[in-house]
Amino acid sequence: MMGGAQPLAGRHALVTGGGRGIGAAIARQLLALGAAVTITGRDRTRLEASASAMGCQAVAVDVTDSAAIQNGFAQAAQALGPIAILVNNAGIAKAAPFARTDLGLWDDILRTDLTGAFLCTQAALPDMLKAGWGRVVNVASTAGLTGMAYCAAYCAAKHGLIGLTRALAVELASKPVTVNAVCPGYTETDIVEETVTNIVAKTGRSREEALAGLVAANPQKRLIKPEEVAEAVAWLCLPGSAAITGQSIAVAGGELMVG
Template identity: 55%
Template sequence: MSRLAGHHALVTGGGTGIGAAIARRLAAEGAKLTLVGRREKPLQETAEAIGGAIALADVTDRLQVEGAFTAARHANGPVTILVNNAGAAESAPFPKVGEDMWKRLLAVNLDALFHCCQAALPDLLQAEAGRIVTIASTASLKGYAYIAPYVAAKHGAVGLTRALAAEYARTGMTVNAVCPGFTDTDLVARAAAEITAKTGRDDEASRTELAKFNPQRRLIKPAEVAEAVLWLCLPESQAINGQAIAVAGGEVM
């Protein structure tokens, strides 16, 4: 199947986890892929597996983002799909959240979206069916304790999604967010490790504790998130705009 033939998708944080799953799924539908991130080895491994290109960049740095988009266009032509996937999470009780942590988490989870969306916008508006899909989180739809900076940034990500969707509703571009629950990725593995360190539980018990947020009592699979992203990128999804779609097994928001 080649439902995305002729498209060029740029995926930030595309070397591992959800980003790599999205890259594989879009490539399987015929899209050209450019993977952007800071770590060359995982980017290169994923790119080689799908026949994509890579561009090294810290997405919190405006100049590096602009350089990455220039490299992407050189490799694969104008960007028609932008997937904002790069992100980071840290936990701390709110009184212990320092200014450095606050700024660091807003930079990667929110400022990076500003940089990438502006860099992609001229291409997306020229495309017949441009797409922006941001990987947010259920933390963009509800509050969780001990991760206030992350929750604030992810709420901002959905706010930006809705603002852009409204501003460009009369164009061929749509802007949506996918909001996974706890997903089986390195980020959740680190969260489980923190629980283990603080409570003395074993790793499996810590992962089970995180999975309890999902009424299905399991972690979400990266491939399930990728399927939601693919759906939003398809031509027939033109009417889906400004939405924040939870992929969370029925977790109540």
């Protein structure tokens, strides 16, 4: 993207859940575009190892803890300047039949995948408005655009995240701050690998059969690469993407054709 250009030079980007998978790919892409980057996560050891490898800042933050977010974001801003780009990527995915989705599982997923993005956006937004420029990108899922069996809590959280994206985009339309969502299909991450392992254990299918089942709805018949999601996120962060707001962009090999 953009060759050797540095269109995000001077901008501080914070990526939650940035220590691995999609979050790490997003951080690398934003760094390549010239942004100063902070990655956050709960696993301090992995987070710091990833930050050292990428050449960015690491701040341990639990997105379900409001005080930790406020303290962590203040620490990040003190080191690299006000946060101009926020990527709400932190999330968890757990599958269960609806009848076995207890309140603990429901609360855990909604608190992490939806309330976490709400709290992080509230923490970062004031500086964006003060600076007169900002980008918020929420990493949702195709599960936020359609229903999926055995994923009631996850679908509810991701649908909620898209609703938050749209509502905030309208509210901030007169400001130079955009709010968008990127919705990956099944992506080459540890979470998907765990899903495949669980399918194999519960059904007796081979790994190849389990994986084929996951990508069956994808016309390209493959997993999405984290770097492909990162490219979409980075595009939304560019100065030239100022007219793009309130959108939910599926990065899913044609799995969903959203009108």
